[in-house]
Amino acid sequence: MVLLLLLDGFGVAPAGEANVINADNMPFFTELAREYPVAVLTTAAQSLNTRYLTLGSGQEIIDEDIKPETTLSSTLAASNLKQLKIVETERLAVLTVFFNGGREERLVGEEYNIISSASGATSSQPFVTLTKAVKEITKAIAKEKFDFIVATIPYLDLVAASGDLFQAQKATEVLDKYLRTIVATAESKDCVVVISSAHGNVEHMKSMSTDLPDTERTSNPVPFLIIGREFSGKTIGLVDPISSDLSLLAPVGTLADIAPTVLKIMGLDVPPDMTGKSLLR
Numbered sequence: 001m002v003l004l005l006l007l008d009g010f011g012v013a014p015a016g017e018a019n020v021i022n023a024d025n026m027p028f029f030t031e032l033a034r035e036y037p038v039a040v041l042t043t044a045a046q047s048l049n050t051r052y053l054t055l056g057s058g059q060e061i062i063d064e065d066i067k068p069e070t071t072l073s074s075t076l077a078a079s080n081l082k083q084l085k086i087v088e089t090e091r092l093a094v095l096t097v098f099f100n101g102g103r104e105e106r107l108v109g110e111e112y113n114i115i116s117s118a119s120g121a122t123s124s125q126p127f128v129t130l131t132k133a134v135k136e137i138t139k140a141i142a143k144e145k146f147d148f149i150v151a152t153i154p155y156l157d158l159v160a161a162s163g164d165l166f167q168a169q170k171a172t173e174v175l176d177k178y179l180r181t182i183v184a185t186a187e188s189k190d191c192v193v194v195i196s197s198a199h200g201n202v203e204h205m206k207s208m209s210t211d212l213p214d215t216e217r218t219s220n221p222v223p224f225l226i227i228g229r230e231f232s233g234k235t236i237g238l239v240d241p242i243s244s245d246l247s248l249l250a251p252v253g254t255l256a257d258i259a260p261t262v263l264k265i266m267g268l269d270v271p272p273d274m275t276g277k278s279l280l281r
Contacts, residue, residue: 002193002262003149003192003193003194004194004196005137005151005193005195006197007155007175007196008091008152008153009154009157009158009159009197009201010197011197012247014247019203019204020172020203025173026172026173027176028177028179028183029179032183033246035232036231037231037236037279038235039252040224040247040249040251041221041252042254043219048217050064050098052095052098052099052198053099053102054254056099056101058070058072058256058258058271059275064102066102067102068273069273072262073099073107074101076147079268081147082111082145083146083148083150084150085110085112086113086136087113088117088132088154089115089117091152091154095150115129115133115136125158126155126158126159129155129158130153131178133153134178137151138181141186142185142188147266148262153175156201156202157201160202168202171202179195183227186228192227193226193228194224194226194227194265195224196223196225200219200222201215204220222255223246226265228265236252253276256274256276257276257277257278257279260276260279261278265280
């Protein structure tokens with residue numbers, strides 16, 4: 001079983017007053033980055049829909065109207081594997097339609113778990129949705145019903161959209177604690193967890209030139225981790241980050257490399273249509 005966990009809003013940038021992500025706020029994430037393969041991936045200045053097309057298809061997509069024939073989900077369905085998508089209502093289309101190549105038809109063996117989310121950008125509403133998502137993720141892992149689970153958690157993105165640096169800092173601490181819960185459940189079921197993000201936000205919350213809040217999604221690199229018993233102590237890329245500072249790493253791939261990597265972890269062949277490359281060495 002593989003869980004692909006997309007922490008949208010989590011980008012990688014050098015330390016600074018505009019970046020609220022640091023080791024003190026996220027000690028568990030830092031611990032994971034020390035113990036398991038970690039890298040950073042480049043993103044493109046594209047729409048959220050296009051980024052999810054790239055994520056799901058394993059190809060560099062620059063136009064959200066393009067509908068790639070081959071996707072991670074279609075490859076899993078063709079192999080008679082069961083898959084679950086866990087997503088809140090505000091991100092429903094990106095993880096269902098666009099992750100599946102721009103198609104609305106549900107695949108054989110594919111299920112959706114849609115989490116209702118209240119509209120608005122107050123800090124309490126994203127937190128409620130986060131707790132629901134974590135509950136559903138851990139429940140799905142524990143059932144051992146699915147071969148592949150993908151979940152998007154835009155908690156950091158939603159909180160960063162408020163422009164409140166203090167709330168964003170608290171959000172990183174809360175997310176870190178929930179990551180511990182998810183990983184602990186995954187480890188108990190021998191589930192490999194792949195952590196990444198479609199875009200950043202919380203790592204650049206203020207314009208240093210104007211000193212005004214910057215709430216826009218970024219095109220900064222995003223983290224990529226593989227967590228599982230067989231990956232402990234291994235690396236991706238040439239070196240481990242010094243003091244787990246991911247901003248010191250040169251990107252080793254792109255969002256298009258995530259789908260091929262997941263397929264390799266699952267022991268499946270990467271379709272020729274996927275131009276992305278597996279990050280497993």
